[in-house]
Amino acid sequence: MMRTILLPLAFLFFYTGSYAQGATSAKLDNFTGNGYAGAAFSAMRKKLNSPSDLETVGSVYIDERFVPCKVFYNDEMIGNFYYRHNAFNDEVEIKDTQFGEQPESSLATIKELRLVDELDNKELALKAYKNKKDVVRNGYLYKLNEGDKYDLFFKNSVKFTEGTNPVNSMVRATPNKFSHFTEYYFMKDGDKLAHYIGKKKSEFLRAFEKGKRDSIANYIKEEKINLKKEEDLMKVFNYLNSI
Incomplete structure (x- = not known):
């Protein structure tokens, strides 16, 4: 019962703007009090500075649309929402509805939270991972394959490349650009x-x-596996989970 009390949306999402702050405060009036709300808010990721106000080619988002999703806290469903993933900031933006006038919020960076995309049946959650430079980070990983021994994930990321101005008429200018790339983790x-x-x-x-x-x-x-292909990686991890 206490778990249910502690799960209102106001405790799990961070809203920006005066309207959102007011709505959050109103919902916090119902909080029974054991420190969970403070812990949740302190765990939230602040918005990062993004060059999104510059004229660029490409997008910081995996999909510009807000698409339907279900949000879970461990195995308990919180509710149905709409989300989009800002892969440049590695931030999940979420809304109650698809209507443009409703302010979006940022999904709290709490590892017990996971999100299931209802359009593509994709699941993503905050995970600790060690990148190719052996640096440990926290970020959103999409579950690709689940097994008894190994789980396979992919990570959508966006890199910003600053454009160049021509020094003379013989040199072509290049625009600011957001480039998408995918990495795989297990x-x-x-x-x-x-x-x-x-x-x-x-x-x-x-x-x-x-x-x-x-x-x-x-x-x-024997299987002529190409490790650069997602479907082949899935075959390898299916094999690993079978032996």
Whole structure:
């Protein structure tokens, strides 16, 4: 019962603008009080500075539209909402409706929260991951394949490249640009950290225990696996979960 009391939307989303602040305050009046609201708000990610006000090619969003989703706290459903993923800031924007005049909020960066995209049946949640530079970060990972031993994820990201002005008429100007790219990660059952998947066979094999590397290498060779292809990665992890 207490879990249900602690799950109102006001405790889990951060609203911007005076209208949103007023709505949040009104809902907080119903809070029974045990410190959860303060902890939730302190865990939220602040909006990052984005060059989105510049004239650019491309978008910070994976999809400009707000699409329907379900939000869960652990296994308990909070409700139905609409979301879009700002992959430049790695921030999930969320609304109660699709109407443009309603202010969006930012999904709280709490790892127990997960979101299921109802259009594509994609699930995303905040995870700790170690990137290709071996730096540990927190970010939104999309679940691609789930198994008893390994889960496979992908991460949508956006990079900003500043444009250039021509120094003379012989040089073509280049615009500011947002470029989308995808990286893949896996998490072993029981781990709390997702690991980067290298695109080279040698990098991929080093991510696993020595005793499994030969069988994985043989499977990759026999099945003519291309580690740069998502469908082939899924085949490999289906195999890993079967042995």
